[in-house]
Amino acid sequence: MSGNDLTLTPMLRQYHAVKQEVPDALLLFRLGDFYELFFEDAVTASRELEITLTARNKDSDQPVPMCGVPYHAADGYIARLLKKGHKVAICDQMEPPQKGSKLVRREVTRIVTPGTVTDSNLLSPGENNYLLAVTESGDSLGCAFLDLSTGEFRASQFSGESRWSRLVLEVDHWSPREVIYPERIKGSLQQFDGITKTALDDWLFDLDYASRILRDQLKAATLEGFGLADKPLATGASGAIVHYVRQTQKTALEHVNTLSCQETASYLILDPSTIRNLELLESSAGESRDSLLGILNKTRTGMGARLLRGWMIRPSIDARDIEGRYDAVEELSRSTIVADEVSKSLDGIFDLERLLSRITIGTASPRELVALRSSVGKLPDVRGVLEKRKAPRFASLLSRLDLLEDLHALLSKAISDSPPPVVVDGGV
Numbered sequence: 001m002s003g004n005d006l007t008l009t010p011m012l013r014q015y016h017a018v019k020q021e022v023p024d025a026l027l028l029f030r031l032g033d034f035y036e037l038f039f040e041d042a043v044t045a046s047r048e049l050e051i052t053l054t055a056r057n058k059d060s061d062q063p064v065p066m067c068g069v070p071y072h073a074a075d076g077y078i079a080r081l082l083k084k085g086h087k088v089a090i091c092d093q094m095e096p097p098q099k100g101s102k103l104v105r106r107e108v109t110r111i112v113t114p115g116t117v118t119d120s121n122l123l124s125p126g127e128n129n130y131l132l133a134v135t136e137s138g139d140s141l142g143c144a145f146l147d148l149s150t151g152e153f154r155a156s157q158f159s160g161e162s163r164w165s166r167l168v169l170e171v172d173h174w175s176p177r178e179v180i181y182p183e184r185i186k187g188s189l190q191q192f193d194g195i196t197k198t199a200l201d202d203w204l205f206d207l208d209y210a211s212r213i214l215r216d217q218l219k220a221a222t223l224e225g226f227g228l229a230d231k232p233l234a235t236g237a238s239g240a241i242v243h244y245v246r247q248t249q250k251t252a253l254e255h256v257n258t259l260s261c262q263e264t265a266s267y268l269i270l271d272p273s274t275i276r277n278l279e280l281l282e283s284s285a286g287e288s289r290d291s292l293l294g295i296l297n298k299t300r301t302g303m304g305a306r307l308l309r310g311w312m313i314r315p316s317i318d319a320r321d322i323e324g325r326y327d328a329v330e331e332l333s334r335s336t337i338v339a340d341e342v343s344k345s346l347d348g349i350f351d352l353e354r355l356l357s358r359i360t361i362g363t364a365s366p367r368e369l370v371a372l373r374s375s376v377g378k379l380p381d382v383r384g385v386l387e388k389r390k391a392p393r394f395a396s397l398l399s400r401l402d403l404l405e406d407l408h409a410l411l412s413k414a415i416s417d418s419p420p421p422v423v424v425d426g427g428v
Contacts, residue, residue, distance in 0.1 A: 010103050012038065012056070012064065018091050018108060024198075025087035025111055028074065032097075035090075036068040048084050049077055072421075078112060079122040085196045087113045110363070111248040114196045115178025118149045118361060120354050126297070126305030128152065132176035132195075133241040134167065135205040135233055136185050142233025143167055144241045145174050148361075150306075150353040151255035156262045157234035164188070171195075172272040173313050180244050200240060207232045210239020217242045217256060227261030234261060255360040267314040280312050300346035303353050328393040345385040349375045366419035366428045373411035379403045 008016065011031075015038055019027050026045055028035035037045045038056070042065040046053035055063035069077045078088050090112065094105045115131030123129050128147040135142050141163040144155040158166045171192065178196040181189055182205045189197055203209060214223060214235065228235045238259060245253060275281060283290035293312055299305045316322055332339045350371040358364040359372070379401065386398040419428045 009057075014103060014106060018089075018106065021108060022087075022089040022111060025089040025113075026081060027089045027091055027108075028069075028078075029091045030071065030093050030106065031068070033071050034068040035071055035074050036066055038064055038066050040065075042067045044086075045081070048086065049080055075119060075121055082112065082114050082117060082122065085114060087111060087196075087198075108250070110250050113178055113198070113248060115176060115180075116148050116245060116248050117177075118354065118358050118363060120149075120302075120351060120358075123149055123354070125302030125351060126299075126309060128174065128306055128310075130174050130176040131241060131245070132171065132174075132179040133205075133237040133244070134179060134181045134185070134189070135236045135240070136163075136188065137233060139163065140233050141167060142231065142235070142237040143170060144234065144237040145170070145176060146241050146245065146256065148245055148249070148253075148256070149357050151253075151257070151357055153238070153256055153259045154262050155228065155231070155234040155238045155259060157231040164191075169269070169271060172275070173270075180240060182240075198244075200244065204240045204243050205236040207236055209243075210236045213239045213242050214259075217253065218259060219257065226259045228259075231261060249361055251362050253360065255357050266316070266318065268317050270313060270315070275313060281309070298343070300343055301349055302351040304346075324391070324393040324396075328389075328391040331389060331391045331394075341388075342385050345378070345381040347378075349378050349382075365421055366415065366423060367421060369411060369415050370417070370419060373408060373415060376404045376408045376411070 015027070015029050018029070019039075019041075026037060026041045028037060030036075036042075042053060045051070046065075046067040049067075049069070051067050051069070053065055053067050056066045057063050081088050088111070089108050090110050091106050092109045094107050097104045113131075115129070117123055117129050129149050130145045130147050133144045133146075139161075140157060140159040142155070142157045144153070146153050156166075156170065168191065176195060178198060179189065179192055180198045180200055182202040183199045184202050186199055211223060211228075214228075215221065218226065220226070223229065223235060228238070242253070242256070245256075270278075270280075278292065279290075280292050282288055283294075288294050293309060296312075297305055297308055299308055316325075332342060352372070352375055355364065355368055355372045355375070358368060380403060383398065383401055383403065386394050386401065389395075416428055420426070
């Protein structure tokens with residue numbers, strides 16, 4: 001930021017102090033009904049968002065560049081900034097402004113980066129939004145993928161000359177939006193074009209710190225049960241990713257409560273050229289709707305669409321699993337009435353994974369709580385359909401289905417049928 005701090009107003013000095021906390025993010029500073037940006041951030045945002053750049057203190061020798069977006073419409077602008085690879089820090093008013101009172105207290109409530117988005121309005125329903133962490137030591141490499149919007153958390157460790165090519169394969173499969181890495185391996189990340197890159201302090205990937213923060217996050221005395229006992233670099237990447245997300249979200253991450261250490265033995269490895277030539281995700285003309293996934297995807301929820309996509313790019317090689325799917329599909333295919341009944345039972349179920357993530361992070365709106373309530377209210381219909389099916393896979397799903405009656409009763413009693421978009425409007 002340019003200018004002499006002594007010439008700034010108290011509000012701009014407050015802005016300056018907050019900006020120093022998030023130097024690599026565009027700072028959206030709440031002023032009444034607007035989020036304002038100042039100085040270099042304003043110049044960048046006005047260019048990227050194509051909005052008017054104005055100035056504060058226009059008549060002074062050093063006018064301050066500024067631009068702003070309406071508070072109620074900020075999500076759309078944030079989405080555009082994220083798509084261009086920017087990080088956005090949200091600074092909110094932590095107390096109501098009062099006439100004649102001192103400067104309102106403001107704090108950064110969260111930092112939104114391309115790899116930490118949780119708002120369903122900013123995400124594709126049928127695709128995960130992964131954050132990737134990578135670290136390397138000697139001839140071994142560790143990586144971790146976390147989708148904060150669903151809580152899905154996976155890690156791997158590769159050794160030998162093929163370690164980077166195996167990571168590239170993982171990146172092609174999961175399409176992370178952002179990668180974090182220790183500063184010391186910065187030169188190795190040049191191959192990941194189009195992915196936002198964030199360098200962190202090397203010590204965040206150290207085994208001792210990473211294992212400690214992971215055990216705390218997963219509420220476990222040891223990491224052996226997660227397959228990390230002999231994978232120090234996978235542990236380092238996983239711990240660093242938890243640290244980064246805690247720092248950006250400024251809240252507990254209770255939905256990130258398990259981790260799977262991925263082994264390639266459980267699925268058929270498809271390289272990028274195979275996925276492309278088989279037109280699994282895109283047709284030769286680049287159209288997703290004409291791909292195999294686009295044709296087969298009759299799922300009713302974003303959760304189902306993401307699951308199907310994962311199955312398609314990583315086909316199972318477990319014979320028992322494959323036979324179980326075949327039996328279930330055969331039962332559904334015998335009658336269009338049966339298939340329609342199963343499909344209709346899922347109508348009205350919203351994206352529970354992403355709803356629960358936003359609730360645990362503390363960013364869910366009242367209307368998202370209503371969406372959770374209506375989704376839970378549909379679970380008896382799902383159970384009724386499963387009870388009629390004979391295939392073992394349906395019986396297995398039925399045995400794991402919790403109707404969550406206590407949660408539905410609580411939400412029905414506590415939340416208005418037509419709440420406002422935000423809590424501060426009252427009437428929730």
